[in-house]
Amino acid sequence: xxxxxxxxxxxxxxxxxxxxxxxxxxxxxxxxxxxxxxxxxxxxxxxxxxxxxxxxxxxxxxxxxxxxxxxxxxxxxxxxxxxxxxxxxxxxxxxxxxxxxxxxxxxxxxxxxxxxxxxxxxxxxxxxxxxxxxxxxxxxxxxxxxxxxxxxxxxxxxxxxxxxxxxxxxxxxxxxxxxxxxxxxxxxxxxxxxxxxxxxxxxxxxxxxxxxxxxxxxxxxxxxxxxxxxxxxxxxxxxxxxxxxxxxxxxxxxxxxxxxxxxxxxxxxxxxxxxxxxxxxxxxxxxxxxxxxxxxxxxxxxxxxxxxxxxxxxxxxxxxxxxxxxxxxxxxxxxxxxxxxxxxxxxxxxxxxxxxxxxxxxxxxxxxxxxxxxxxxxxxxxxxxxxxxxxxxxxxxxxxxxxxxxxxxxxxxxxxxxxxxxxxxxxxxxxxxxxxxxxxxxxxxxxxxxxxxxxxxxxxxxxxxxxxxxxxxxxxxxxxxxxxxxxxx
Numbered sequence: 001x002x003x004x005x006x007x008x009x010x011x012x013x014x015x016x017x018x019x020x021x022x023x024x025x026x027x028x029x030x031x032x033x034x035x036x037x038x039x040x041x042x043x044x045x046x047x048x049x050x051x052x053x054x055x056x057x058x059x060x061x062x063x064x065x066x067x068x069x070x071x072x073x074x075x076x077x078x079x080x081x082x083x084x085x086x087x088x089x090x091x092x093x094x095x096x097x098x099x100x101x102x103x104x105x106x107x108x109x110x111x112x113x114x115x116x117x118x119x120x121x122x123x124x125x126x127x128x129x130x131x132x133x134x135x136x137x138x139x140x141x142x143x144x145x146x147x148x149x150x151x152x153x154x155x156x157x158x159x160x161x162x163x164x165x166x167x168x169x170x171x172x173x174x175x176x177x178x179x180x181x182x183x184x185x186x187x188x189x190x191x192x193x194x195x196x197x198x199x200x201x202x203x204x205x206x207x208x209x210x211x212x213x214x215x216x217x218x219x220x221x222x223x224x225x226x227x228x229x230x231x232x233x234x235x236x237x238x239x240x241x242x243x244x245x246x247x248x249x250x251x252x253x254x255x256x257x258x259x260x261x262x263x264x265x266x267x268x269x270x271x272x273x274x275x276x277x278x279x280x281x282x283x284x285x286x287x288x289x290x291x292x293x294x295x296x297x298x299x300x301x302x303x304x305x306x307x308x309x310x311x312x313x314x315x316x317x318x319x320x321x322x323x324x325x326x327x328x329x330x331x332x333x334x335x336x337x338x339x340x341x342x343x344x345x346x347x348x349x350x351x352x353x354x355x356x357x358x359x360x361x362x363x364x365x366x367x368x369x370x371x372x373x374x375x376x377x378x379x380x381x382x383x384x385x386x387x388x389x390x391x392x393x394x395x396x397x398x399x400x401x402x403x404x405x406x407x408x409x410x411x412x413x414x415x416x417x418x419x420x421x422x423x424x425x426x427x428x429x430x431x432x433x434x435x436x437x438x439x440x441x442x443x444x445x446x447x448x449x450x451x452x453x454x455x456x457x458x459x460x461x462x463x464x465x466x467x468x469x470x471x472x473x474x475x476x477x478x479x480x481x482x483x484x485x486x487x488x489x
Contacts, residue, residue, distance in 0.1 A: 001154070002125070005157060005169035011127050016056055018125050018473065019060040031126075033053070035073075039256065039258035049088050071112075156186055159189070170188055174213075187214040188217075193219060224468075226465050252330070259293040265428040269453075280308050289313065291334065294330065295329070297363075301351060310355075317418055339362045358395065361393045378413060385425045
């Protein structure tokens with residue numbers, strides 16, 4: 001089990017790396033996270049939702065993702081509440097207090113899912129959440145040391161040296177856990193290291209002397225390996241500039257952004273630079289604008305209107321600068337009106353949309369969760385992905401369907417073809433669609449691009465990067481010792 005000294009220290013990435021490492025070493029391996037809190041979700045083949053990180057880890061392990069790999073998913077809907085998803089399906093919206101009262105039933109399902117996986121695979125890579133020793137949350141813990149204790153799993157604690165205070169992170173964490181929990185700790189991985197490792201050897205010596213546990217890896221920072229992000233916190237980190245980028249795409253940084261991984265296939269292209277914008281400054285300098293998904297559409301559209309997004313997007317489309325694309329909640333925002341008569345996102349209400357697409361959306365309590373494939377009408381490209389949304393969208397006379405799926409259509413395109421949106425997550429994962437999209441932007445903005453650049457399906461791109469990630473961690477961790485720890489159990 002990989003636990004962390006805090007949020008965003010790299011637990012998910014480390015778990016992903018070892019899912020691929022153990023797979024390559026010949027183990028039957030599967031990922032597991034008892035409880036995940038994220039609006040970045042994925043639809044499994046069973047038609048249920050799990051956290052995107054566990055889907056990524058399953059892919060790294062060479063598996064089809066299953067709801068049992070993340071039996072509890074919490075999708076925050078406001079400041080104190082969340083949509084509770086159990087084994088892939090919505091249970092209900094709950095406050096933190098109500099959820100804690102429900103924990104005994106949750107624990108039973110968590111253990112059922114774990115036991116199901118443990119019967120199928122010889123090695124389970126477990127991941128914790130946030131800090132492993134938040135004393136105020138320990139009574140309700142089902143995902144950190146409580147999970148490790150329940151299945152008698154050895155624990156490797158992951159610390160982030162880049163944020164500073166790594167000695168306090170590690171020694172402090174060890175001092176806050178019980179003797180029984182300390183006995184489960186097999187060692188530490190120090191992540192995101194920059195500099196000369198020889199100059200940190202005395203630091204490793206100090207940690208090992210102070211804790212009597214080994215440092216099992218000092219893993220350097222990297223920026224040339226591309227793995228889907230779990231947490232929107234990562235969007236706020238500094239990003240290396242692409243010297244090859246000739247096409248600039250702005251993505252609206254919504255307050256309740258969800259499924260931001262929809263953008264990562266574009267971000268993987270050398271000729272594309274992605275810019276996350278909270279305000280529409282210099283919007284005319286971008287070659288396309290994307291509005292991503294949102295877990296609270298009405299709240300977010302009311303938040304971005306006073307920032308000037310409505311007027312700026314209208315000016316942008318009137319001047320024919322580039323394409324405007326809405327994905328899921330972003331698609332709903334592009335319409336004329338959004339209604340929530342049943343109070344799905346809060347008190348019953350309705351609001352005007354940005355009014356760039358002739359569509360009207362009505363929220364509903366029934367959640368659409370399904371995998372889909374078909375062809376788009378803009379480029380006639382094959383596309384596939386998944387849908388996760390609450391609400392139905394009706395097209396007016398000035399909009400045409402965007403994607404033809406099996407037995408139904410999805411999305412809408414404006415009459416002039418410059419504004420489009422859909423519910424399909426993973427739209428840009430198709431190499432053919434992405435290539436056509438990039439070429440359309442280049443023509444619209446008189447940009448020369450290299451015609452020899454390969455636009456692979458994003459799934460192939462991800463496979464290569466899982467191997468790169470595994471190689472990186474194999475090089476900088478004591479893999480023989482870690483394998484020995486696994487084999488002892």
